[in-house]
Amino acid sequence: MALAADPIFLAAANPPAGFEELSGTQQSLVDIYFGNRYIGSQLASFSPGIIELPNPAELVRQIGNLNDPTLIVSTLSGELxxxxxxVCLTDASQNCGILETPIAGVIFDESRFRVDIFINRRFMLTRAADVRKYLPPSDAGFALMQNFSAAVSGSSAEGSDNSYTLNGLTMAAWEENSLYWSWDYSDTNHFSVNQFYGQRDFEGLEYNAGLLSTSGFGLNLTSDQPMVGLRINSSDNTREDLDFSGGMPVEIFLPTRGRVEVHKDGRLIDSAFFEA
Structure with missing residues (x-):
């Protein structure tokens, strides 16, 4: 068998004819993200392995909460x-999409014209959530609402028994205080009162006093019935910090069904099995 004298493929340091522009510096509008949050678009210059952002100071201003913004601007300036x-080429790609950097850096996905900025957490400021726990004292004036409903049964036949009941719910309120009155009138029991009590809901506590109806969300020791008394219970109606009572959801991708353990400060705080 005779072998060809010349190789089929030749290694070259320069691009082939007609492809010179692809290796040169290009300019295009790119979308810039930080923490998977869009912060702006800029006309960036890039070439293979290199990208330059025209206004890193504006990007740092959009990111905010940095303890040394001047250093971050300097690090993101010039050729990066x-x-x-x-770059994660597919959704199933592993060991990609995250840049470990001593100060700051970027990952540029040229196929999507997307730049992701990464900053070492040493330069990120943390602060307490600036949110009050309860609503401020109410300045609402007097309000009154009255509901009526009726139920009628019977027949037009001679000698049949007809019956009716008229139900009413009266609610009056002023600031954090309210008054509830539930009553009914029927042709057999005439006038009766089911509930008549005052209520105050302020800073996480609800106070009720008067003719109350027992309730326990399925934990009642007796059947619901009216009784005269005083009830104090917790309430979330005046809370403003409920959005901060839970954590940020964490997405975990498992190739097979497995157990996930959550540790904090060396302590196991949760363990559960999850499907793939």
């Missing part, structure tokens, strides 16, 4: 390594 090898 685009870290194209860290």
């Amino acid at each position: 390594n685009s870290h194209a090898d860290l």
Whole structure:
């Protein structure tokens, strides 16, 4: 068998004819993200392995909460390594999409014209959530609402028994205080009162006093019935910090069904099995 004298493929340091522009510097509008949050678009210059952002100071201003913004601006200025090898090519790609950097850096996905900025957490400020726990004292004036309903049964036949009941619910309120009155009138029992009590809901506590109806969300020791007394219970109606009572959801991708353990400060705080 005779072998060809010349190789089929030739290694070259320069691009082939007609492809010179692809290796040169290009300009395009790119979308810039930080923490998967869109912060702006800029006309960036880039070439293979390199990208330059025209206004890093504006990006740092949009990010905010940095303890040394001048250093971050300086680090993101000039030509930056685009870290194209860290771009996630598919949704199933692993060990990609995250840049470990001593100060700051970027990952540039040229196929989507997307730049993700990464900043070492040493330079990120943390602060307490600036939200009050309860609503401020109410300045609402007097209000009154009256509901009526009726139930009628019977027949037009001679000698049949006809019956009716008229139900009413009266509610009056002023600031955090309210008055509830539930009553009915029927042709057999005439006038009767089911509930008549005052209520105050303020800073997480609800106070009720008067003719109350027992309730326990399925934990009643006796059947619901009216009784005269005083009731104090917790209430979330005046809370403003409920959005901060839970944590940020964490997405975990498992190749097979497995157990996930959550540790904090060396302590196991949760363990559960999850499907793939």
